[in-house]
Amino acid sequence: MNRxxxxxxxxxxxxxxxxxxxxxxxxxxxxxxxxxxVLAVGLVTATALVATTSYRAAADRRAAELGHRxxxxxxxxxxxxxxxxxxxxxxxxxxxxxxxxxTERGAVRTGDVYTRRPGRRxxxxxxxxxxxxxxxxxxxxxxDLRARAWTGGLAVVxxxxxxxxxxxxxxxxxxxxxRDAAWTAEWALVGERWRHRI
Numbered sequence: 001m002n003r004x005x006x007x008x009x010x011x012x013x014x015x016x017x018x019x020x021x022x023x024x025x026x027x028x029x030x031x032x033x034x035x036x037x038v039l040a041v042g043l044v045t046a047t048a049l050v051a052t053t054s055y056r057a058a059a060d061r062r063a064a065e066l067g068h069r070x071x072x073x074x075x076x077x078x079x080x081x082x083x084x085x086x087x088x089x090x091x092x093x094x095x096x097x098x099x100x101x102x103t104e105r106g107a108v109r110t111g112d113v114y115t116r117r118p119g120r121r122x123x124x125x126x127x128x129x130x131x132x133x134x135x136x137x138x139x140x141x142x143x144d145l146r147a148r149a150w151t152g153g154l155a156v157v158x159x160x161x162x163x164x165x166x167x168x169x170x171x172x173x174x175x176x177x178x179r180d181a182a183w184t185a186e187w188a189l190v191g192e193r194w195r196h197r198i
Contacts, residue, residue: 025182029175036168043160051153058145065139071126074100077110080119097135100125104133111135 077099097112098119113127113135130136140148 023179023182025175025179029172032168032171032175036164040161040164043164044157047153047156047160050156051149054152055145055149058140058148059142062139062142062145068131069128069136069139072102072104072129073124074102074113074127076100076115076119076121076123076125078121080115080117100127100135102127104129109133114138 080098097114099110100113100115101108101110102113103109111134114137115125115127117125119125128136128138
């Protein structure tokens with residue numbers, strides 16, 4: 001078997017052969033199906049590339065910010081979760097500021113800090129400070145960045161898949177209506193001839 005016959009066989013399997021019984025609308029239907037598959041593969045590939053690129057860019061930004069921040073150990077002067085809201089989401093999720101005290105360059109400082117972990121008054125925890133010694137919000141972890149990239153990528157693929165499916169379904173419905181109308185018109189012509197012969 002040569003390469004040409006293999007290509008012809010493959011084209012017949014996907015509906016692109018020269019079968020005289022296949023109508024133009026059937027070929028349009030096959031082309032739309034093939035185009036939908038190609039677009040779906042392209043969507044997944046492009047989304048994976050964009051998600052990977054955005055993750056690397058965010059990781060580079062995080063690495064650059066790490067060069068201008070440092071960790072210090074602080075003593076909490078209050079609970080991270082107020083008594084009135086202990087049943088709600090913990091502070092490490094909301095990242096609310098809490099009063100704390102720490103030593104920076106030999107001086108004792110007091111201020112509002114952001115911490116990921118829940119704690120009580122008197123607990124010690126680590127917080128981020130910028131170059132001027134001002135408390136700043138914690139940086140996103142590498143896991144957070146990966147989760148954000150995956151979530152965004154899955155959302156784009158899901159939405160794009162729905163759009164492709166809707167477009168394919170609408171096109172298929174239109175070709176089916178056209179095909180049914182053509183069959184009805186042809187049967188109206190052929191049926192009369194057959195009726196006289198029976």
